[in-house]
Amino acid sequence: MSQSHVKANEKHPLFPIKNVIGFVLSLILTFVALGLGAAHILPFGPIMLIIMGLAVLQIAVQLFFFMHFMESDGPAYHVIGLTIGIINAVAVIGGTIWVMTFNSQVH
């Protein structure tokens, strides 16, 4: 448990530059998604793919700019936990949609 990443004596920035960058990034990502959605320049599939990609970037922004994701006392167990959580979340959503497509086949 030697590699503690929670040292207090690191220089604390005088201006919350990281937080501001995060905020600006999240706004940009949101407006790009909105613009793409409203403009109807691409068909449904590709647009949704891009929008979902932007949403994934938003997760990264929240985690790294706001949530101090890499801070931990000892090994970063929460990183492993959240990673498995995300994999399982994708599995539940993807698996469910796949399993339940019987809807469209049976009729």
Place this chain on the structure above:
Amino acid sequence: MFDRIKSFASDFFVTGEPMIYASDVAIVLVLAAIIFTLTFLKKWKWLWREWITTVDHKKIGIMYLVSALLMMFRGGVDALLMRTQLALPDQNLLDPEHYNQIFTTHGTIMILFMAMPFLFAMFNIAVPLQLGARDVAFPFLNAVSFWLFFFGALLFNLSFVIGGSPDAGWTSYAPLTELGFDKGPGENFYLLGVQISGIGSMATGINFLVTILKMRAPGMKMMRLPLFCWSVVASCVVIIFAFPALTVALALLMIDRIAGAHFFTMLHGGNPMMFLNLFWVWGHPEVYIVVLPAYGIYSEIVSTFSKKKIFGYKTMVISLMIISVVSYFVWAHHYFTMGASAGVNSFFAVASMLIGIPTGVKIFNWLFTMFRGRISMKLPMLWTLAFIPCFAMGGATGIMLAMAPADYQYHNSYFLIAHFHQVLIGGVAFGLLAGMYYWWPKMFGFRLNEALGKWGFWFFNIGFYVCFMPQYLLGFMGMTRRVSTYSADTGWTDFNFISSIGAYLMGIGFLFIVVQVLYSIKYGERDLTGDPWNGRTLEWAIPSPAPHYNFAHIPEVKEVDAWWGMKERGESLVQLNRKKKFTPIHMPKNSGIPFIMAVFFFISGFGFVFGWYWIAALGLLGVAICMIARSNNRNTDYHIPAEEVEETEAAYGRV
């Protein structure tokens, strides 16, 4: 006015069944006896101070164990009633409606209110002691979990005398459970009871995961963890990722019933199969939640009673973790017959069969551990030995069921019933009983009588095979599950009769276990060494029963079997006591909030069951107040003075 009260009461209380009137009388008498005894012996204060408000993991573990055994009794009586009804054709002991209720409560109780708390009893008793910790990571939350389970189970069992039991099976499939088909409060009891105890289970999963990750004794790296702790890690990982799915499935069904939504209805675009999907996203991992810790228990026992290091520690750990991950990708095998695409069925069939591989690895590792070991045939080892062939057979029939095309034949037949009883009794119940015998001296400070236990073991085991082997054949003969009776010309009479005899043999086995416990309380051999089995892990390094603070000095861990290693080097914790100064020990304070909060959950749940929303709201308000009170309480821990620690150790003769 009187008529109104009368008609209300006849709806509110379950009426018309002589069996239930008898139970009513029994319940009232037992309650009166308990209240009288507690008052007569002036034990109310003791009960509140020592048990209800406790946050000590050892006491919480004992409360889990007692509740689990009581629930095993109730679920067992349900099973005997069913087997009595089915022993001969065309019987009328239970009418079909009553039969539906009995198999529903049997299933729900056995898996959620017997296996789960029994498991949590083992977690609580063994994990902190094996880690060399003084309590779990969140002792207060641990108490909350227990009381949520307790009141969830109480709410569920209340349906027996008030309002009527649920009758749609333990899986509670929609649309049968929708308001249009199932008006009664029974289904609400199921939804609320399971939901409330489910919150507790989820909290337990988080609690023990953090405990194991963060509170190990110095030197105990992850790859030096006792295998039981590893199995708890695997089980907790499954708990935290599977239980939310149950929460959602039950919540959506409740919204359907209470708010008239259309998730799983047949009208307005609802999709009943979606309930099955969500239910089994939890339901299949759930069987791994209960069986993985049992694997851990077997690993401890096999190693201890063969006097050998476990064979293939690393492969044991890897196979545990593989099972916990793959278990998340098999859920659709519970409804192959739904008619999903061939791709879906193939994927889930292959994933289900894959689980057999790491499980097989574990079986071989246990066998190789025993190979050339000096095996001592004590009760825990006996149950472990019985587990291996039983589980291997259950696993093999599981592979048969996992083949999607073949499953169309076995689906919902008695073949399935026999299969899952074989893995759940042979795998889980045997493991839990083995664990109970193994850790009993550590919990209570005395051993259980071996002779009576052996009688119990043989009755239960022979009874098991007599009961369930014929059911495989009945399945092949076309008998489907959940039928309340059958006619003689089906030709099922003989096997059903044999099966019922087996069930009664198992019942006798359980009675022997009860007698064994009662007898041993009085005459059991005291365990003065703290290490009655010549154990290998840290829980055997401290006296039995463990002192409140567990370890006066926390030892340094140097290898996998920490206590065995210490013994080989001639070390002990008594030496540590002599070498080092006693220091004050930091402990969490007892609290009444978990109990009171769970009571409010119960009140709220009861309100929802009968649609009395003002009571439900009142209950939730109480829950919120409890949470805020806890959040503002800053006086949550204390120190046991060094002198008191020294005195306690001296009383054990360990200074």
Place this chain on the structure above:
Amino acid sequence: MALSNNEAKQRSSKHDTSRLLEYQRHDGPLNILGFWIFLATDLILFACLFATYLVIRTHVDGGPTDKDLFEIPGFTIETLLLLTSSFTGSLAVYEMRNFNKKRLIGWLIVTVLLGIGFVGFEISEFVQYVGDGATMQRSAFLSAFFTLVGTHGAHVSLGIIWMISIIRQVVKFGIEPINARKVFIVGLYWHFLDIVWIFIFSVVYMTGVVS
């Protein structure tokens, strides 16, 4: 208690001042890790709700569809309110680490107000839909919509009450290890809800707009 405060501190819950305030007490790292794991479970809970929504999104039973209902200005305002509140919430933790009690409380209050604004807009959105006859009982699609978005709204409302309770404790006890841990954890919760909202924005609202 027989021990003086100082002794007790030294002996058990070592206040290691070289670490961040929220990790100094013995239970700080435990609670923070526990809360991260709780967030992972909450993630699965929302995943199940999203899965349900996606499966029955098209089951409108002749009633209003997502395209009919969702209007860009409404959900954009909600999104901006929540994104901004996530930003101000992170500033609260920043100020806490600068030991600036006044600003910490200030940013927490701003975060709560933005949260209340978000919930307000969401309620008015729901009221409008219900007024138009798009109730939860109308179709499976609407059941799933109200449940998914409503569950998120309930989480935010709970977060608001939680944050108010923590503001009260910061006012009373100042910036010390217990409060630091509480502020940090409620911050994690708040950012997590922002992540969930981004997916509601993308999966629910944008899908409706694009289709």
